[in-house]
Amino acid sequence: MSDPTTPSAKEGIARLWSGEGFARHAPEPAWSVIPRTLDIGYSDPSGDGRDGVFALRTISAAKLTAGQYWTADGPRTAAEIDAQLGCGGAG
Incomplete structure (x- = not known):
């Protein structure tokens, strides 16, 4: 401007x-047009990672409390996600 x-x-x-x-x-x-699905992916410094295609309607309907994150398996805390992925020596 x-x-x-x-x-x-x-x-x-x-x-x-x-x-x-x-x-x-x-x-x-x-x-x-807003797409109906969203492709989300990540990779860590080692090159390992995950990705998936998710319905925006499902994501926007998720009910999260403080400290929770949306995952394909439902709301999870950071500790639950770390344990699932084996981060930081957990799991």
Whole structure:
């Protein structure tokens, strides 16, 4: 964005992703469809890893409490995930 046109823009206040208050800005992003599934993967420094394809509806419906993470097997704590994967000498 450049060439502020409003007092707030001249003070450095910008509304994210709008271009409001500036004479020149990037065009609005093109509309896109949110996919029904998400491919999630990770690898550790040794090159070992896991991946899977998950339904976004399933992920968004998960009910997590503080300290829990979503997994394909349901909510798990970090300790449960570590024990399952054999991290840190556990399991």
